[in-house]
Amino acid sequence: MxxxxxxxxxxxxxxxxxxxxxxxxxxxDRALCAECDELLRYALQRLERCPFGDGKGPCSKCEVHCYKPDMRAQVQAVMRYAGPRMLTRHPVMGLRHVVKSLKGGKQPARE
Ligand SMILES: [Zn+2]
Structure with missing residues (x-):
């Protein structure tokens, strides 16, 4: 639910x-290359099947490594690149992510 x-x-x-x-x-800006499109699709599929459901923390802190190794390496590269930039380029979304990791509660208003 x-x-x-x-x-x-x-x-x-x-x-x-x-x-x-x-x-x-x-x-x-909008379209993804084939490789990244596949990665995103894969990531969303993993998310959908996540055994922790809504109680899950950030994937980076998860102890269940549900990604296959090559996808995992790619997603880590994406996180390493985009993670720190989320706060500056997408302040609301980045903040929301941080708030969620800190106390799992309260969302700021949508942008
Ligand atoms: Zn790409």
Missing amino acids: ARKGLAREGETIGVMVRMYCAAHHGDH
């Missing part, structure tokens, strides 16, 4: 993959 947290995490990872792709694979 309560899968809102997962949807939000999916939204966040979508933004992160787009930022990473735009910086590394060209200057296209």
